[in-house]
Amino acid sequence: MNNTLGWPILSVLVWLPIAGGVLVMALGQSRANLARWLALLISVAALVLSLVMYQHFDGATADFQLLERLPWIAPFHADYYLGVDGIAVPLILLTTFMTIPVVIMSWNSVSDRVPQYLAAFLVMEGLMIGVFAAMDALLFYFFWEAMLIPMFLIIGIWGGPRRIYATIKFFLYTFLGSVFMLVALVYMVLKTQDYSIGAFQNLPLTLLEQRWIFLAFLAAFAVKVPMWPVHTWLPDAHVEAPTGGSVILAAIMLKMGGYGLLRFSLPIAPDAAQELSGLVILLSLIAVVYIGFVALVQQDMKKLIAYSSIAHMGFVTLGAVLAWRIVASTGSTAGVAMGLDGAMVQMISHGLISGAMFLCVGVLYDRVHSRQIADYGGVVNTMPIFAAFAVLFAMANSGLPGTSGFVGEFLVILAAFKANFWYAALAGLTLILGAAYTLWMVKRVIFGAVANDKVAELKDVDARELLVLAVLALSVLALGLYPAPLLDTMRGSIEHLTQQILATKLPLP
Amino acid sequence: MSSLSTIDLVRSLPEVYLAAAICLVLLFDLFVAGERVARTATLTLLVLVAGAALTLYGTTPGTRILAYGGLYVADDVSRLLKVAAFLFTALTLFYGNGYLKRRGLMRGEFYVLTLSALLGVLVLASATNLLTVYVGIELLSLSLYGIVAFDRDNGIAAEAGMKYFVLGAIASGMLLYGMSLLYGVTGTLDLAQLSTQLTQSPGVGLIMGITFVVAAVAFKFGATPFHMWVPDVYQGAPVASSMLVATVPKLASFALAFRLLAEGLTQQSAEWSAMLAILAVLSVIAGNIIAIAQANILRMLAYSAIANVGFVLFGFVVASATGYEAALYYTLAYVLMTVAAFGAVLAMSRDGFEATRLDDYKGLSRRDPLLAGIIAVVMFSTAGIPPFVGFWAKLRVILALLDGDQLWIAIVAVLASVIGAYYYLRVVWLMYFDPPGERPGPSQALALRVVLALNALAILLLGIAPGGLLDMVQRAIPGG
Numbered sequence: 001m002n003n004t005l006g007w008p009i010l011s012v013l014v015w016l017p018i019a020g021g022v023l024v025m026a027l028g029q030s031r032a033n034l035a036r037w038l039a040l041l042i043s044v045a046a047l048v049l050s051l052v053m054y055q056h057f058d059g060a061t062a063d064f065q066l067l068e069r070l071p072w073i074a075p076f077h078a079d080y081y082l083g084v085d086g087i088a089v090p091l092i093l094l095t096t097f098m099t100i101p102v103v104i105m106s107w108n109s110v111s112d113r114v115p116q117y118l119a120a121f122l123v124m125e126g127l128m129i130g131v132f133a134a135m136d137a138l139l140f141y142f143f144w145e146a147m148l149i150p151m152f153l154i155i156g157i158w159g160g161p162r163r164i165y166a167t168i169k170f171f172l173y174t175f176l177g178s179v180f181m182l183v184a185l186v187y188m189v190l191k192t193q194d195y196s197i198g199a200f201q202n203l204p205l206t207l208l209e210q211r212w213i214f215l216a217f218l219a220a221f222a223v224k225v226p227m228w229p230v231h232t233w234l235p236d237a238h239v240e241a242p243t244g245g246s247v248i249l250a251a252i253m254l255k256m257g258g259y260g261l262l263r264f265s266l267p268i269a270p271d272a273a274q275e276l277s278g279l280v281i282l283l284s285l286i287a288v289v290y291i292g293f294v295a296l297v298q299q300d301m302k303k304l305i306a307y308s309s310i311a312h313m314g315f316v317t318l319g320a321v322l323a324w325r326i327v328a329s330t331g332s333t334a335g336v337a338m339g340l341d342g343a344m345v346q347m348i349s350h351g352l353i354s355g356a357m358f359l360c361v362g363v364l365y366d367r368v369h370s371r372q373i374a375d376y377g378g379v380v381n382t383m384p385i386f387a388a389f390a391v392l393f394a395m396a397n398s399g400l401p402g403t404s405g406f407v408g409e410f411l412v413i414l415a416a417f418k419a420n421f422w423y424a425a426l427a428g429l430t431l432i433l434g435a436a437y438t439l440w441m442v443k444r445v446i447f448g449a450v451a452n453d454k455v456a457e458l459k460d461v462d463a464r465e466l467l468v469l470a471v472l473a474l475s476v477l478a479l480g481l482y483p484a485p486l487l488d489t490m491r492g493s494i495e496h497l498t499q500q501i502l503a504t505k506l507p508l509p
Numbered sequence: 510m511s512s513l514s515t516i517d518l519v520r521s522l523p524e525v526y527l528a529a530a531i532c533l534v535l536l537f538d539l540f541v542a543g544e545r546v547a548r549t550a551t552l553t554l555l556v557l558v559a560g561a562a563l564t565l566y567g568t569t570p571g572t573r574i575l576a577y578g579g580l581y582v583a584d585d586v587s588r589l590l591k592v593a594a595f596l597f598t599a600l601t602l603f604y605g606n607g608y609l610k611r612r613g614l615m616r617g618e619f620y621v622l623t624l625s626a627l628l629g630v631l632v633l634a635s636a637t638n639l640l641t642v643y644v645g646i647e648l649l650s651l652s653l654y655g656i657v658a659f660d661r662d663n664g665i666a667a668e669a670g671m672k673y674f675v676l677g678a679i680a681s682g683m684l685l686y687g688m689s690l691l692y693g694v695t696g697t698l699d700l701a702q703l704s705t706q707l708t709q710s711p712g713v714g715l716i717m718g719i720t721f722v723v724a725a726v727a728f729k730f731g732a733t734p735f736h737m738w739v740p741d742v743y744q745g746a747p748v749a750s751s752m753l754v755a756t757v758p759k760l761a762s763f764a765l766a767f768r769l770l771a772e773g774l775t776q777q778s779a780e781w782s783a784m785l786a787i788l789a790v791l792s793v794i795a796g797n798i799i800a801i802a803q804a805n806i807l808r809m810l811a812y813s814a815i816a817n818v819g820f821v822l823f824g825f826v827v828a829s830a831t832g833y834e835a836a837l838y839y840t841l842a843y844v845l846m847t848v849a850a851f852g853a854v855l856a857m858s859r860d861g862f863e864a865t866r867l868d869d870y871k872g873l874s875r876r877d878p879l880l881a882g883i884i885a886v887v888m889f890s891t892a893g894i895p896p897f898v899g900f901w902a903k904l905r906v907i908l909a910l911l912d913g914d915q916l917w918i919a920i921v922a923v924l925a926s927v928i929g930a931y932y933y934l935r936v937v938w939l940m941y942f943d944p945p946g947e948r949p950g951p952s953q954a955l956a957l958r959v960v961l962a963l964n965a966l967a968i969l970l971l972g973i974a975p976g977g978l979l980d981m982v983q984r985a986i987p988g989g
Contacts, residue, residue: 179923
């Protein structure tokens with residue numbers, strides 16, 4: 001077994017936060033402060049562990065590493081099988097990294113049922129890492145579905161006035177998409193008698209089978225990403241969720257859709273993906289352009305960021321399915337990896353930026369208790385430090401060079417250019433639209449004269465908030481200026497994925 | 510047919526033991542009547558736990574032994590069903606005791622009737638002859654009618670009992686008529702002989718016989734369109750009685766379908782599986798949709814039962830060992846979850862107050878976090894969300910359906926379970942998202958809460974490590 005560490009680091013990464021969550025919950029509301037410190041300790045420990053994982057990971061090869069495999073459910077041929085490759089590692093790092101701000105921000109913004117709140121996030125952290133590390137499809141599905149429970153409770157218990165509507169919609173939408181994936185997985189396991197994802201990727205399938213399997217996976221992943229037109233749960237969920245819920249939802253949960261596309265849809269059904277890539281490209285471009293316009297008219301800051309998320313995630317799905325178009329128009333595979341790289345970088349970058357922007361809204365909301373753009377104006381006069389960060393994240397969101405937002409979008413647009421000029425032209429509109437809706441919001445909220453008494457009484461960020469925003473700002477800049485470590489981590493896996501995508505599973509004519 | 514011999518008595522040890530125990534409890538109750546009736550309850554629990562142990566250790570796994578001249582069989586399926594039946598009956602009585610006491614229903618007859626219903630389940634589980642099947646089902650049904658109408662001064666309960674009795678009698682009549690047709694065609698009552706003799710292409714008589722048998726099976730399960738009695742019985746009967754109707758007899762229904770259809774009418778599986786497919790699809794759709802409209806948790810559980818029965822029947826639709834395994838696994842998981850759901854309803858009730866409206870659960874997470882957590886586990890599990898056992902049960906059925914090339918039914922099944930998720934989630938949202946308001950707190954009986962918590966823990970653990978139970982079920986079904 002290829003585990004260079006000698007101890008099951010991935011299992012610890014999955015189960016430490018879950019066990020920690022149970023422990024935190026056992027503390028009870030009377031020891032809320034202790035619960036916060038313990039949760040912080042656990043989430044920092046998880047980050048450290050994930051860095052150790054990164055240290056021992058070799059991005060040059062496409063092999064899954066740090067493997068653990070134990071028999072799990074013998075009658076189903078399912079194993080408890082964990083491992084990571086260059087696609088999973090960055091996403092696990094993102095997960096452990098983004099959970100910490102959620103815990104820190106709970107000091108200011110949550111007072112009701114604190115231990116349960118933190119426990120829900122810790123349990124979810126473990127489950128999300130499980131999704132990215134699972135190499136057995138049944139284990140993947142187990143984590144993927146189980147994750148719905150804590151998120152359902154987070155939005156439902158700590159959410160806004162329409163939280164019940166939002167959380168039920170979130171749950172049922174995701175559940176509906178997922179069950180189709182389950183049917184597809186079961187269909188494949190009956191053919192392979194093996195639940196490992198690798199076995200599925202090597203399974204020969206006819207074009208008809210691939211088509212149905214691709215569509216079944218698309219149902220699950222498109223809802224999660226979310227792609228137009230199954231995106232409508234996201235604005236509701238974001239608006240009603242507490243700040244932490246929005247951060248995790250935007251930063252990590254949406255990425256699972258993109259991850260699923262790269263891990264399941266493309267390698268398992270490459271021929272169907274080629275055939276149906278036009279559909280995915282169309283939906284992605286609609287997300288980028290149409291949702292961009294929708295974002296422009298939003299009055300609610302969280303809703304605006306939610307729509308902006310959908311538009312940005314459009315780049316992920318676009319970059320993932322460009323391969324065949326690039327080969328068809330240029331005759332070489334040169335730009336294929338660029339599109340996939342772009343999709344991955346965009347996922348990580350969007351995780352950081354959208355998380356940061358939701359935290360910024362959370363900072364304002366804790367003080368004014370409004371998310372309406374109209375209730376603000378001239379915040380820079382009373383909160384200059386906060387304003388500096390908010391503007392930086394806004395710039396990153398609009399794809400300013402030097403920030404991480406630029407790298408992913410630029411790579412995808414370049415790849416799109418190789419595929420078809422018009423794809424690139426439409427995708428490029430985001431540079432205008434993204435700047436328009438983000439900066440216009442910033443202008444109305446941050447700049448101008450002090451709008452009302454509430455804004456006049458605002459206090460600038462405290463030490464905790466400053467720490468969180470500063471660390472996020474640094475990582476957005478670091479990834480924007482020097483994305484090489486991320487690209488190096490993914491290199492081997494992306495190359496392998498490129499081969500898988502471009503290989504056909506059909507018998508030669 | 511040979512005469513009764515000692516060896517037959519030994520081979521049917523669980524039934525003989527239980528019959529003797531019923532007499533013992535009946536006699537015992539004569540001497541402890543009045544204030545000390547709780548002792549009868551304790552004795553019954555002991556009888557049940559000992560019965561489970563006796564079945565587990567007194568019978569040999571991996572064997573198939575006939576007794577009573579081929580009327581009775583002791584095999585792995587019956588063994589598993591009997592152990593489960595003993596344990597689940599003990600659990601239901603344990604949950605129900607406090608409630609029965611408060612309602613003034615704690616009388617020895619309740620326990621005797623419960624035990625004789627259980628005897629019916631055991632007989633059915635071991636039946637290899639149409640007569641044995643009929644004796645088992647009648648023993649079970651007649652006892653249940655009494656249990657449902659146990660609160661005889663209560664008009665609603667009496668109505669529920671009457672309704673159950675009339676419809677149940679019609680179903681028994683149909684079963685008997687179907688059996689007589691089968692006998693007319695083949696000239697045998699033995700299920701094994703039925704399966705070997707019925708090889709000719711089905712004629713009118715056989716088709717009629719199968720139809721009546723299937724209708725009777727569907728009635729006993731409570732599958733649409735034979736489900737009308739289910740909500741009224743669940744709601745009308747005392748909660749402890751509803752719990753008995755809702756749980757252990759599901760094992761009997763599985764045994765009935767397994768013995769009659771899978772083992773008896775093996776060659777005719779194309780006919781009955783097509784009929785069951787329609788019934789099952791109707792059940793999951795009707796059950797899940799109508800459950801959404803319920804304001805009473807017992808009625809909601811009743812429609813949920815109808816929908817879940819649809820899933821059990823899906824296993825039979827496949828008509829193969831893997832399908833029967835799925836049905837058995839689903840039945841066991843479902844009973845484990847349902848007994849916890851009813852246990853929680855009972856734990857919510859107090860003197861003169863029964864928490865049967867869904868609104869009674871509002872804000873429960875603040876009033877009683879432990880109980881709310883238990884109910885949430887049960888609801889998520891029944892909705893089929895991992896990491897709970899209900900997920901594996903649904904997955905096992907879907908696996909069987911796809912294995913039997915029933916893709917479209919599998920898609921109906923998953924879509925129906927998405928619809929079903931809504932009303933299970935609604936219970937969670939009432940408990941966790943709504944403010945509590947002025948409501949009486951749940952009962953704080955410690956033993957009840959501990960066992961309920963263990964029940965919920967079992968649902969979770971069987972969800973995280975489902976292999977053991979799956980394996981047990983796989984070994985119980987021949988050819989699996």
